[in-house]
Amino acid sequence: MDDAEWNALVDAAKSEGELVVYSSLSGVETSFEKFEEAYPGISITVERAPTSDLITRLDQEGAVNAPGADVTLHSQTGWFDASDEEGRFAALKVGPDQAAAGWEDHLDGKSYPFVFSNAYVVGYNTKSARPVKNMSEFLNVAANAKIGVIDAEISTAQSFLYSLWQDAYGDDFMKRISDLDPTVYSSNVPLAQGLAAGEIDYGIGLAPSTVVGLKQEGAPVDYVVPDEATSGVPYHAAALSNAPHPNAAQLFVNWLMSEAGAAQFVAHHAPASTPVATTGSIPWGEIPTPEDSGWTQQDHEEFIKSEWTPQFG
Template sequence: MIQRSYGKSAALTAGMAALALVAGCGGQASDERDPGAGGDEIQSIEEAAIEEGQLTLYASAGESQIEAMAEKFMDDYPEISVDYFRAAGTALFNRFATEAESGSVTADVFMPTVQPSFVEENAEWFVELGPDEVPALAEWPEEFQDEYTFEIAVEEVVAIYNTETVQSAPASWEDVLDEQYQGRIVLVDPESSPGYMSWYSIMQDRFGDEFLTGLAELDPVWVDTGAVGAQQVAAGSHDISLPNYPSHAVALIGQGAPIEMVTDLDPTQGITTSVALTANAPNPNAAKLFANWLTTQSAYEAVCADGVYSATVEGTDCLPLASNFVEPVWEVPGERQEEIVELLGR
């Protein structure tokens, strides 16, 4: 778990064009920064946020993504300093719950990448969202917003393969059951995280028990993280790793590793970056401003700079959202989990 604080005092460069991502954002060259949709309403929020001068984020995304967002926001708003606390899902939830139960909430914005149901299950700790709180939500895709959260980005499940040992990359999930991968496939343990368990559950629903038993019959090597799977494929000890994520591949590819990703497989699950505003936030206006700013092109330049994330809206330079995207299944019943593990021969 890491906590860092950043502060900037450099003057904002004037004259940059702002690209609108939602109706009402404008999108024309301006001498003023673009906080996003909202007109006079967001201007009032902006003034109050600058008066607060502080913002604290609690998030579980990769540290590089959080840092990029914090630094870009402070580039756009040098009057507001940003602190953040980053931890994996369960640790993040436990930290926030402890603070909320004691009445000492530190976070202004809460951004989980797994189990966004934590927010709805503890609704008293969060703000019900709408255009009054985040003006851009008036035009945000309905499938990517709920009563207490909205989603800005997706890291989609991919298959990672070695380009030197695999002659033809799989064109479907069922293709990975090919005998060429016998003893050459790396699978991530479904019990290592809810995201991976969700993927196996979705595969079982789509292709039946035979898909899971087919994976088991390939005599896979099991690992606890996609990062380890990607490294084994990059080293050439195995041909393919799944389920995996782009964040485990892009750095290796940049270093010249002989690996590629198979994307847009049907179905494609994705880990979503959700955004919630905390009740009794120390800086409620800064929270609203940041949430609205997350819908702008400026924010997406930071979120998607490393080539890992897809945006939940069109008109960005992020990776395109998979045509077969499906939401994760966060609440897989215990009996179902045991069944999945047994079918996989674990």
């Protein structure tokens, strides 16, 4: 878009005055306040749920063309790929600043941007466990600890992380984790809550957003980014084709693509890697993700069948 078109879109978004975002990322309300400050008069309503629940809701609303979300932000790359091919997203209008930052190359013809990657961490209860540098050291200290692990079936990002562990530490690595008799959690939220409550000492394969929020509230939790064999949770965003507030949706997705949006990911959802460099961001490309490593849905399904299910049921 040129400057005149962009200014007209901003004015139209302000006239709409509101925006509904479906997000699986915890703590986004604080981040999104900066958008409201940048564009006074536009208020954001956040509907937050685990990715699987969001996808179910989005699919149900999309099937009957029911108005719901203007924008969705979550970590299931395969869903974004399929939905884009099905025409469920509005064609993204790239603003002048975003075009200057190289976003047309980042998008590569897609209607949804890859806005940041959240590095996986090892979470621990500060009262009952100590930090570890990586998963090799974790195995040396975890024999008598209570362990929590995220179900590999929830996403390609999760299975990709576990495949990296096997590549780094041997084909028997998942069995060695299974032998620790871990509690398998269906998502990050209950695992982080279990960590804070002392139900477990370590949480592995954990996205840090929920741990950060609990730590800020005073819970006895912390985390480390492993110094080897870790990956990231990819977060994409899209404006829905049936968005009730289409101009506000376009404006908001462009804000997520901006340095101001990147700064909020770093401030509230670290450790974060962002396409637009900003202070504190991990350089783009240093944290591998399924998308840039060629890990497909088929790879995910084969891993679940051959590696995960035999060990964890």
